[in-house]
Amino acid sequence: MSASEPAHPIVATIVVIFAIIDGALQVLLVRRSADPDRGRWALPGGRWDGSATLDQAATAKLVEETGARDLYLEQLFTASHLDATQPGVAVAYFALVEPARVRLRTTDEWVPAWHRVDALPELAFRNNELIAHAVDRVRAKLDYTNIAYGLLPDAFTLRELQTTYEAILGTPLDRRNFRKRMLATALIAPTGDQRREGAHRPALLYTFTTREPVFL
Amino acid sequence: MSASEPAHPIVATIVVIFAIIDGALQVLLVRRSADPDRGRWALPGGRWDGSATLDQAATAKLVEETGARDLYLEQLFTASHLDATQPGVAVAYFALVEPARVRLRTTDEWVPAWHRVDALPELAFRNNELIAHAVDRVRAKLDYTNIAYGLLPDAFTLRELQTTYEAILGTPLDRRNFRKRMLATALIAPTGDQRREGAHRPALLYTFTTREPVFL
DNA sequence: TCAAAAGTGTTCTATCTACACCCATGT
DNA sequence: ACATGGGTGTAGATAGAACACTTTTGA
Numbered sequence: 001m002s003a004s005e006p007a008h009p010i011v012a013t014i015v016v017i018f019a020i021i022d023g024a025l026q027v028l029l030v031r032r033s034a035d036p037d038r039g040r041w042a043l044p045g046g047r048w049d050g051s052a053t054l055d056q057a058a059t060a061k062l063v064e065e066t067g068a069r070d071l072y073l074e075q076l077f078t079a080s081h082l083d084a085t086q087p088g089v090a091v092a093y094f095a096l097v098e099p100a101r102v103r104l105r106t107t108d109e110w111v112p113a114w115h116r117v118d119a120l121p122e123l124a125f126r127n128n129e130l131i132a133h134a135v136d137r138v139r140a141k142l143d144y145t146n147i148a149y150g151l152l153p154d155a156f157t158l159r160e161l162q163t164t165y166e167a168i169l170g171t172p173l174d175r176r177n178f179r180k181r182m183l184a185t186a187l188i189a190p191t192g193d194q195r196r197e198g199a200h201r202p203a204l205l206y207t208f209t210t211r212e213p214v215f216l
Numbered sequence: 217m218s219a220s221e222p223a224h225p226i227v228a229t230i231v232v233i234f235a236i237i238d239g240a241l242q243v244l245l246v247r248r249s250a251d252p253d254r255g256r257w258a259l260p261g262g263r264w265d266g267s268a269t270l271d272q273a274a275t276a277k278l279v280e281e282t283g284a285r286d287l288y289l290e291q292l293f294t295a296s297h298l299d300a301t302q303p304g305v306a307v308a309y310f311a312l313v314e315p316a317r318v319r320l321r322t323t324d325e326w327v328p329a330w331h332r333v334d335a336l337p338e339l340a341f342r343n344n345e346l347i348a349h350a351v352d353r354v355r356a357k358l359d360y361t362n363i364a365y366g367l368l369p370d371a372f373t374l375r376e377l378q379t380t381y382e383a384i385l386g387t388p389l390d391r392r393n394f395r396k397r398m399l400a401t402a403l404i405a406p407t408g409d410q411r412r413e414g415a416h417r418p419a420l421l422y423t424f425t426t427r428e429p430v431f432l
Numbered sequence: 433t434c435a436a437a438a439g440t441g442t443t444c445t446a447t448c449t450a451c452a453c454c455c456a457t458g459t
Numbered sequence: 460a461c462a463t464g465g466g467t468g469t470a471g472a473t474a475g476a477a478c479a480c481t482t483t484t485g486a
Binding site for chain 3: 174176177181196198199200201202
Binding site: 390392393397412414415416417418 | 476477478482483484486
């Protein structure tokens with residue numbers, strides 16, 4: 001830990017962006033445009049230049065990739081030496097986004113794409129572990145927070161909420177118990193509207209009572 | 217996030233070192249030996265030079281301050297711009313140590329000292345918030361992990377374990393329920409020995425079945 | 433024999449789990 | 460009228476909370 005000569009490691013931010021697409025939890029990946037591992041799928045990220053806070057830098061990266069604002073973003077952890085070719089730290093975040101509000105970049109040479117977390121290719125650096133870590137965190141927080149608001153539109157049916165939970169947890173849930181538990185939390189409230197979509201009884205629409213993180 | 221000129225922010229590690237002393241949760245502080253805030257109490261830490269992983273650097277800092285090895289250490293989070301005078305990130309860790317195994321530095325100009333977390337002075341940078349965050353994390357993990365092993369000697373009585381929990385949580389616990397819950401987890405096991413210390417029935421001694429982190 | 437902490441069980445309550453039927457709608 | 464998903468309640472099991480007395484020891 002001697003500072004005989006000043007240390008100038010690289011600082012980078014990385015964002016694990018999750019969305020529920022086709023009923024499955026998916027993560028946004030880009031192809032690397034530089035060595036090492038050029039052309040390989042990896043998590044979006046970039047160097048941090050110190051001009052803004054880390055949270056702001058991660059938010060900017062998220063907006064750059066998705067065009068969406070006001071989404072859920074949380075710091076995950078910080079890893080060192082992800083890139084073995086030079087010393088540095090990578091501050092990883094994860095985000096939960098609603099796919100309807102997302103417009104992916106298409107102008108680039110390497111177009112970003114969604115990948116199911118249960119069928120990922122081999123990624124650059126140690127990104128596979130990092131995503132697994134992020135999935136664990138989201139699963140755990142689903143139980144005692146309202147972070148699912150990041151994944152859903154303003155109004156949604158209880159069925160949609162349940163499908164979201166099931167996609168993240170990877171297990172089916174009992175419909176009546178799920179409904180009871182959700183309504184008991186007071187995290188969601190009926191909007192008063194319904195949605196008709198098919199030859200069956202219309203579903204009541206609900207909304208999150210707050211779009212700020214709440215712990216139970 | 218353009219890298220037109222290379223960014224070289226400073227990377228530092230900070231360690232929040234906890235111990236139970238005099239029945240209270242206390243944290244190890246040092247007096248800053250450099251500006252800004254020279255002479256003010258602050259958390260121990262130092263610049264990271266990239267020669268080892270962050271975990272190794274934090275472990276080294278912990279050993280430097282306490283002389284103790286094989287203790288519980290976990291990454292907390294990473295903050296940017298703690299020091300307003302220059303861009304940089306600080307990777308914060310927290311550690312749980314057993315006071316009996318600790319030998320504080322005494323050679324230095326600024327001697328480190330323990331401070332109760334419920335009566336802290338105003339610290340340099342944003343260290344007060346950081347400690348509050350660390351306390352929250354420890355409290356939460358106490359419920360579903362065995363991290364208390366970091367705070368206790370190899371053999372301990374159930375009363376000592378309970379006192380440790382109460383010091384961290386800040387609330388009294390029912391003795392019989394606490395005992396039942398602890399023994400039900402199988403995280404601890406009786407050593408077979410007893411400890412006599414006073415005009416009353418001797419207490420059975422217990423030990424943690426493992427000194428690796430376990431989640432319930 | 434007394435004081436002081438260790439050790440032990442049961443009852444009550446709240447929470448979670450499992451499970452089956454009626455309702456509103458479109459075709 | 461029928462097929463489809465939406466909506467509801469109850470009984471049993473499990474886990475947590477409250478609570479008082481007996482045991483072992485040193486003085």
